[in-house]
Amino acid sequence: MSVDTLEKLFIEELKDLYSAEKQITRALPKMIKAAESEELKTAFEKHLEETNTHVERLEQIGEILGRKLTGKTCEGMKGVLAEGSEVVEEVIEGTVRDAGVISAAQRVEHYEMAGYGAVREYAVLLGQDEIADLLEETLEEEKAADAKLTEIAKSVNSEALGAVA
Secondary structure: OOOOOHHHHHHHHHHHHHHHHHHHHHHHHHHHHHOOOHHHHHHHHHHHHHHHHHHHHHHHHHHHHOOOOOOOOOHHHHHHHHHHHHHHHHOOOOHHHHHHHHHHHHHHHHHHHHHHHHHHHHHHHOOOHHHHHHHHHHHHHHHHHHHHHHHHHHHHHHHHHOOOO
16 A cells, blocks of 8 residues: 555554554563563563553554554564564573663663654544544553663663673
């Protein structure tokens, strides 16, 4: 399909976010398993629950629009998640891996924040206030997850600094 209107771009971006969230629901259990820090595991578990809610919100948005948001693969998220998998595979278990996993997870959050911020603005311009509110709710949860990861990183990174090879 040729994207030649803001409304078409809006739908395509929503499909992209839907794909990204579905990919994240499959990746987070691996991150939970790879994390050593209990605080990090707990944060990932909480975010997995939130991510499932994000998927449900996007499905609700699809219903409002009368559109299925399936059929597209978010290649950007696929790449970001592949980099995160490399950290898990290449970094020895422990605090250094936790530091790397946090960094990878924050890349995911920042990618999502950029996407949700853009589509929220499209929704506002298109007069889709209910959808804009749903997208804002998710955007705020993504920001909170990123802030939590930053908080956890402060202690994990300090511990990783003291790790002996």
